[in-house]
Amino acid sequence: MHIPYRSVALSLLILGFSAIVINRAQAGGGHFYAPSSEAVTQQECGSCHLVYAPSMLPASSWRRMMGDLANHFGEDASIDAAKAQIITDNLVAQAADNAGRNFSAKLMRGVSLTQAPLRITELPTWLNKHQKVPAWEWQHQDVKSKSNCTACHTQAAQGYYDE
Numbered sequence: 237m238h239i240p241y242r243s244v245a246l247s248l249l250i251l252g253f254s255a256i257v258i259n260r261a262q263a264g265g266g267h268f269y270a271p272s273s274e275a276v277t278q279q280e281c282g283s284c285h286l287v288y289a290p291s292m293l294p295a296s297s298w299r300r301m302m303g304d305l306a307n308h309f310g311e312d313a314s315i316d317a318a319k320a321q322i323i324t325d326n327l328v329a330q331a332a333d334n335a336g337r338n339f340s341a342k343l344m345r346g347v348s349l350t351q352a353p354l355r356i357t358e359l360p361t362w363l364n365k366h367q368k369v370p371a372w373e374w375q376h377q378d379v380k381s382k383s384n385c386t387a388c389h390t391q392a393a394q395g396y397y398d399e
């Protein structure tokens with residue numbers, strides 16, 4: 237998706253920090269990862285952070301993560317079994333090695349599909365694409381964590397990472 241110059245200039249005025257990064261991220265060219273459109277997933281996995289695109293991790297990762305929500309990156313994200321099953325089914329069906337493969341070829345390079353990595357932000361392609369992001373940007377009060385995709389990719393919830 238391309239943003240005309242005028243709206244970039246406008247967001248520079250309004251957004252401050254994100255606009256600095258948006259400008260640079262745009263130069264890198266675009267990529268689309270379909271967001272989950274499943275209602276329970278949206279609700280339960282979007283309360284603390286962006287609903288991460290199912291195609292950004294392989295099915296083994298989602299199974300592993302959904303199997304231990306009580307110990308979710310230092311938080312207790314547990315939910316009832318029925319909801320967890322719906323979410324697992326959705327994430328697995330759309331995973332990088334299932335229906336999501338149309339989006340994920342680049343991101344899965346060098347990733348073992350059976351090792352079940354839990355972080356998108358530790359995948360080799362992700363690290364590679366973010367190499368030039370300087371330390372001060374990660375530490376900026378509007379970012380704070382690599383997992384905070386929307387700080388820099390304002391349309392991440394819609395699946396767009398080209399800004």
Ligand code: HEC
Nearest residue numbers: 257260261263264265266267365373382383384385388397
């Ligand atoms: C501090 C800002 C920042 C954060 C936070 C951030 N990114 Fe990025 N991202 C960038 C920049 C800048 C680029 C462009 C790098 C380039 O030009 O090659 C980029 C590139 C990308 C690309 C590659 C797009 C392409 O060109 O194919 C993807 C995919 C992506 N980011 C996903 C994510 C995800 C997922 C998260 C959260 C887990 C995230 N990013 C968090 C700044 C950020």
Ligand code: HEC
Nearest residue numbers: 280281283284288309311312313323354355356357381383
């Ligand atoms: C109670 C809050 C909470 C809920 C609910 C929650 N998460 Fe998280 N999640 C976190 C925290 C905290 C992190 C670590 C963020 C960081 O490192 O900055 C995280 C990280 C992640 C990451 C790794 C991001 C990365 O760094 O690549 C994924 C994937 C993820 N969550 C998926 C899910 C899914 C799927 C659900 C729904 C079942 C969910 N989360 C629900 C709090 C939550």
